[in-house]
Amino acid sequence: MTNNNPIGVFDSGIGGTSIWSAIHDLLPNEKTIYLADSKNAPYGQKTKEEIVALSKKNVEFLLENNCKLIVVACNTATTNAIRELRNDYDIPFIGIEPAIKPAATNSRTQVIGILATKGTLNSELFNKTAEMFQHTTIIEQVGYGLVQLIEDGNLNSPEMTQLLESYLQPMIDANIDYLVLGCSHYPYLIPQIKKILPDHIQIIDSGEAVARQTQNVLREKAGFTDGKNNSDPVFYVNSNPAVLKSILENKYPVIEKDF
Secondary structure, eight states: OBOOSOEEEEESSSTTHHHHHHHHHHOTTSOEEEEEOGGGOOGGGSOHHHHHHHHHHHHHHHHHTTOSEEEEOOHHHHHHHHHHHHHHOSSOEEOOOOOHHHHHHHOSSSEEEEEEOHHHHTSHHHHHHHHTTTTSEEEEEEOTTHHHHHHTTOTTOHHHHHHHHHHHHHHHHTTOSEEEEESTTGGGGHHHHHHHSOTTOEEEOSHHHHHHHHHHHIIIIIOBOOSTTOOOOEEEESSOHHHHHHHTTTOSOEEEOOO
C-alpha cells in the first residue's frame, strides 16, 4: 500500500524533535509535519483534562494537514491522553512512554532511575507499567524546571547543571545502573547528564524504539510513501521559534503559527 500523505508528530514543545529525528533517520523518504505547542509547555504540570484537550487540539491541526499517522512525541501526552485520542479519531497513533522494560530487564543492581515529568509519573499508564517490575526498585524523580529551561534556550546554563546534579545524585547514591529518560525533551540533556553520572550507568531514551514502531505501523496500516514527492519536513511552532530553529540548526523551515 502506498500513501504519500505526511507523518504527523506533536509535542508540548521542541523536545519531541528528538523523536522526530529518530523517525527521519530511519524513514528519510517520508514527509513529516512537526507541531511544537511551545505556548502551552510544559504539559507535565497540567491536569489530565487539560492535557487531553491540548492533545486533541494538536491532532485536529495535523489532521487538517492530511497526516496518515500521528506520533505523540510527548510522554505526558501519551500517558494521559492516548486512550482518548484512539477512541475519538480513526487514524493510527504511536505513543511514547518511559522505557522501563529494557532498563529493568537488563539491570544488574535491580535499581533503576527514571527522570520524567510529574504528569508522566502520576499517570495510570506509567504506574501500570512500573507494577510489572516489582523486583526492581525504581527511583522516580520529577524533572521540575528542566523543560522550561530547554524551551527558553538555556540548555547549558549553570541553573540546568545545578538542577541535574540535585536530581541525579540521589539516584547515584541508590546504586542505579540504568537511567531512563521519561520526557522527549531530556535527550538534549544527555551531554550534561553524562558528566554527572558514573560511566557504568547507562542512559535509555525511547527515540529508536518509536521510530521502529512507526515503520511497523506504516507497513501494516498507514502505507509507505512512493518516495517520488520528497519534500523538506515542515515545523510549526506557536511561541519562541528561535529556539526550535536553533535545535534544528536552521536546516529546515520553521513556521510560527497560532493554533
